[in-house]
Amino acid sequence: MARKKVLIIPGFGGKTSNGPGPEIIRRCKKFADVYTYNPKWDRSTAAEWIAGARKAVARIGPEDLEVFGFSLGAYVALFLGAEFKLGGVVLCSLSPFFVEQRKDIPASAWKFLGARRRKDFQTRPAPKRLRSKATFLFGSRDWPLGIRTAKKLARRYGSTFSLVEGVGHELTPAYLDKVIGALRKEKPHR
Numbered sequence: 069m070a071r072k073k074v075l076i077i078p079g080f081g082g083k084t085s086n087g088p089g090p091e092i093i094r095r096c097k098k099f100a101d102v103y104t105y106n107p108k109w110d111r112s113t114a115a116e117w118i119a120g121a122r123k124a125v126a127r128i129g130p131e132d133l134e135v136f137g138f139s140l141g142a143y144v145a146l147f148l149g150a151e152f153k154l155g156g157v158v159l160c161s162l163s164p165f166f167v168e169q170r171k172d173i174p175a176s177a178w179k180f181l182g183a184r185r186r187k188d189f190q191t192r193p194a195p196k197r198l199r200s201k202a203t204f205l206f207g208s209r210d211w212p213l214g215i216r217t218a219k220k221l222a223r224r225y226g227s228t229f230s231l232v233e234g235v236g237h238e239l240t241p242a243y244l245d246k247v248i249g250a251l252r253k254e255k256p257h258r
């Protein structure tokens with residue numbers, strides 16, 4: 069059997085070369101070939117992030133590829149899971165910027181994202197189905213709208229949903245253990 073492949077997509081404004089990225093890469097290299105996709109976050113939209121990630125998956129090959137994304141990286145990974153038959157997607161703290169939630173997004177979030185991104189998000193519904201198995205993870209103290217949206221999508225797709233207790237919108241050591249466990253397809257060590 070071929071060695072597992074993992075594609076890592078960081079959260080908005082992040083890169084896999086800083087923050088928790090190097091630790092995720094280090095831990096994933098123990099059981100997989102690791103690839104990264106760092107979207108050009110500045111002055112670009114979700115459509116552009118997804119198009120870039122689509123090219124990365126095509127280059128790597130979707131077979132046996134697990135895609136991990138955090139926040140808006142999870143948003144990108146979700147659309148990859150709808151388009152490709154991947155080994156799976158691990159969606160952490162998924163940003164809920166879908167047309168179905170547009171009325172629930174606070175004005176401050178839209179202002180932070182800007183007019184072009186808002187327009188793009190407000191025309192993009194959540195995928196009706198996925199071609200890939202999905203695991204949804206969320207910090208218990210993260211954005212309640214995000215948690216509700218992820219639970220609803222997990223039910224829709226027949227996916228698993230887990231909370232990481234006491235964690236907000238950040239990849240803490242406990243959260244990383246859950247991520248690695250999901251990518252390895254085994255329960256994380258305590």
